[in-house]
Amino acid sequence: MAQNKRILLHLAHPGGKELDYIRQAFEDDWIAPLGPNVDGFEEDLKEFLGGEKEILAVSSGTAAVHLGLIGCGVQAGDEVLVQSFTFCASVNPVLYLGAKPILVESEKDTWNMDPDLLEEALIDRIKRTGRTPKAIVPVSLYGMPYQADKIMKMADRYGIPVVEDCAEGLGSRFEGQALGTFGRFGVLSFNGNKMITTSGGGALICPDPETKARMLYFATQARGPFHYYQHEDLGYNYRLSNVCAGIGRGQMLVAGEHISHHQRVAKLYAYLLKDIPGITVHGNPSPRIDSNFWLSTIVLDPQLRVQGQESIGEPPGPSAPNANVLALIRQLDKAGIETRPFWKPMHLQPLYHDAPFYGNSDCVSENLFKTGLCLPSGPRVSEEDVKAVCNMIGDLCR
Numbered sequence: 001m002a003q004n005k006r007i008l009l010h011l012a013h014p015g016g017k018e019l020d021y022i023r024q025a026f027e028d029d030w031i032a033p034l035g036p037n038v039d040g041f042e043e044d045l046k047e048f049l050g051g052e053k054e055i056l057a058v059s060s061g062t063a064a065v066h067l068g069l070i071g072c073g074v075q076a077g078d079e080v081l082v083q084s085f086t087f088c089a090s091v092n093p094v095l096y097l098g099a100k101p102i103l104v105e106s107e108k109d110t111w112n113m114d115p116d117l118l119e120e121a122l123i124d125r126i127k128r129t130g131r132t133p134k135a136i137v138p139v140s141l142y143g144m145p146y147q148a149d150k151i152m153k154m155a156d157r158y159g160i161p162v163v164e165d166c167a168e169g170l171g172s173r174f175e176g177q178a179l180g181t182f183g184r185f186g187v188l189s190f191n192g193n194k195m196i197t198t199s200g201g202g203a204l205i206c207p208d209p210e211t212k213a214r215m216l217y218f219a220t221q222a223r224g225p226f227h228y229y230q231h232e233d234l235g236y237n238y239r240l241s242n243v244c245a246g247i248g249r250g251q252m253l254v255a256g257e258h259i260s261h262h263q264r265v266a267k268l269y270a271y272l273l274k275d276i277p278g279i280t281v282h283g284n285p286s287p288r289i290d291s292n293f294w295l296s297t298i299v300l301d302p303q304l305r306v307q308g309q310e311s312i313g314e315p316p317g318p319s320a321p322n323a324n325v326l327a328l329i330r331q332l333d334k335a336g337i338e339t340r341p342f343w344k345p346m347h348l349q350p351l352y353h354d355a356p357f358y359g360n361s362d363c364v365s366e367n368l369f370k371t372g373l374c375l376p377s378g379p380r381v382s383e384e385d386v387k388a389v390c391n392m393i394g395d396l397c398r
């Protein structure tokens with residue numbers, strides 16, 4: 001590994017045509033949150049996702065989650081079932097609406113929402129409140145698909161719409177079908193470090209043109225169809241800029257390449273790390289499940305000793321990653337390799353301390369949080385980089 005080059009977790013990777021689309025936006029005077037790039041980007045995404053769904057490009061993935069919940073009719077006081085093991089953006093919009101998050105534990109194969117615990121939560125919430133939760137939000141963590149068939153079956157049985165948080169899952173598939181196209185709504189993120197980027201942005205996958213029009217209304221300050229400014233609903237300024245959408249159009253030209261690169265990197269990690277005792281690489285748990293491997297992830301056996309671990313001492317704070325994980329992150333960082341701990345589950349977050357949580361004695365997400373880390377995976381991580389990372393891990397874990 002070159003001394004002066006750091007291997008980063010995930011850097012954006014321009015495909016080359018982004019500036020052409022941006023230049024066009026300037027030449028045609030479309031420096032606005034609407035225009036030909038927004039329309040074109042939505043078309044590109046629609047085609048990418050199989051052509052059956054409508055796409056609304058918005059300013060962030062978080063905005064898309066918020067709009068999806070609005071589209072499900074979530075209001076103050078309603079309950080929403082959300083996967084606990086996720087980034088805060090899956091859940092925070094529930095609070096934006098004054099609704100109540102109900103957190104659901106993950107299952108061990110996909111690390112995503114456990115369908116059995118989802119059912120347990122549904123039965124218990126209906127029994128306690130006499131009302132049915134308004135939405136279900138599963139998350140494709142690090143790109144890994146959830147058990148889409150079981151979750152959809154459960155949601156249909158109880159008549160509850162699903163908002164799929166696929167912010168990390170662009171290009172992931174369950175039984176060949178693109179993630180984000182199973183539920184009533186799907187969410188994509190184009191933040192700087194996601195599978196593709198618009199520098200910042202997101203998309204709401206909608207079931208039909210009428211729903212898209214309705215969600216566009218909420219994303220543009222709920223302005224009524226009048227020649228003056230008339231507002232009957234509470235709206236938001238959530239539309240994607242035509243300049244940023246130009247980046248997105250350029251990125252769509254290389255989205256397929258990005259996805260296969262991430263998948264190749266994951267395979268190489270699995271191959272190179274398979275003989276290191278105490279390290280498990282997370283792979284597709286079954287042939288029905290096809291992850292985009294947005295980030296490659298490993299789990300460390302708590303017994304595994306990592307060089308420098310003694311100096312970590314007791315984990316800092318109430319629920320933190322194990323000392324060997326923290327030591328590995330620190331030692332890799334010293335060697336110029338950026339890694340990251342897993343998302344800390346929402347039921348362990350002070351912000352969601354009071355939210356009801358449906359888990360079991362397996363404590364899947366808490367254990368993963370304590371034992372896992374994310375490895376460099378972006379489109380700029382080369383085969384040589386992966387080898388260097390694996391060699392370094394091998395050296396440190398002896």
Ligand SMILES: *Cc1c(COP(=O)(O)O)cnc(C)c1O
Binds near residue numbers: 086090165167168188
């Ligand atoms: C990134 C992310 C989001 C939010 O997307 P932004 O575009 O950053 O607002 C939502 N959910 C998950 C799981 C994410 O990783």
